[in-house]
Amino acid sequence: MALDTMTNNRFAMQTRKLVKSYGAVHVLHDIDIDMAQGEFLVLVGPSGCGKSTLLNCIAGLEHTSGGTFMIGGRDVTQEPPKDRDIAMVFQSYALYPTMTVAENIGFGMKIRKLPRAEIEAKTREVADLLQIGHLLDRQPSQLSGGQRQRVAMGRALVRDPKLFLFDEPLSNLDAKLRVEMRAEIKKLHKRTKASIVYVTHDQIEAMTLASRIVVLKDGHVQQIGTPQQIYDTPANTFVADFMGSPPMNLIAANVTEHGLAVDGMTLDMGPSWSSTGLPQQVTLGIRPEHFALSAGAADLTITPVLIENTGAESYIVFDLGGTSMTAKVPGRLDEDSVTPIRLSVTRGSLCLFDRETGLRITGKSASLTS
Structure with a gap:
């Protein structure tokens, strides 16, 4: 050609x-x-x-x-x-x-x-x-x-x-x-x-x-x-997992009328959310820095499995529904602490992937990730 x-x-x-x-x-x-x-x-x-x-x-x-x-x-x-x-x-x-x-x-x-x-x-x-x-x-x-x-x-x-x-x-x-x-x-x-x-x-x-x-x-x-x-x-879960240090967290989720159900909890996606056109089962992608420590209302409360301090920031490793997740937050935390930590999630930065093909879902129904 x-x-x-x-x-x-x-x-x-x-x-x-x-x-x-x-x-x-x-x-x-x-x-x-x-x-x-x-x-x-x-x-x-x-x-x-x-x-x-x-x-x-x-x-x-x-x-x-x-x-x-x-x-x-x-x-x-x-x-x-x-x-x-x-x-x-x-x-x-x-x-x-x-x-x-x-x-x-x-x-x-x-x-x-x-x-x-x-x-x-x-x-x-x-x-x-x-x-x-x-x-x-x-x-x-x-x-x-x-x-x-x-x-x-x-x-x-x-x-x-x-x-x-x-x-x-x-x-x-x-x-x-x-x-x-x-x-x-x-x-x-x-x-x-x-x-x-x-x-x-x-x-x-x-x-x-x-x-x-x-x-x-x-x-x-x-x-x-x-x-x-x-x-x-x-473009897909391979790129999401390979590009990024730590890589993007990937976890199975179910699409509901109001948001995403993960390990028995529902992540409310707000009034702009629409489940129309989305498969019922998806893979949810969350970059570690899109978690934030929360003193008030939180999306989830976790018990740290491991805390790593790098100086200016800390990595919190925790288990969610059998999947190992990592949150990256500013400042230093007590590495020996097992006290529950409250985390909120940045909605507009999430990615949704088709659970079967691994491809990122785009379009109006997944406007938060487009």
């Missing part, structure tokens, strides 16, 4: 019905993505969902089994990696140990036989952008993990390609350095306006870095949207 290059030059990357199989094993199923120029697109999902395979197909490192693929409005489905005008940053830094930082960054330009003055100028420009200009004479063994990753990024940036591909570049870093490098990558994107496809299994990375997120499961696209869309209106 060809794409119209005259109308799609505004896209950095496009796929249509992209399929990848290894014999009888189907890894990617009909992947359709339109990525705008300058977008930071994050592919996220659990291990084995196909995100790295999709990235390798974009790079040309894996041959697709079907479908069409374009970069910058040009069909590159059958083109080798060297002709796709891409640059990759891998999980492993893959630096040349006997070369200096400057030589590592400029090696690709040297291979292409660019003038020495141009190589030095471009290397210095990129090194200053990445704040490693003072390290150009050092070798990789003299650098920290974060500095090595910056060198790997610099080697890609000097290419000035149509598309940057990042394959879990922060996985080898410790937690503190990952947070720092995440911020550096975000600032770098804001400065360069580069088109980036970024693979990660870390949903926090996805939420903080992405212009848009592609959530994958078992080779199928579950949802494509901005981080806010993915978080507020997940």
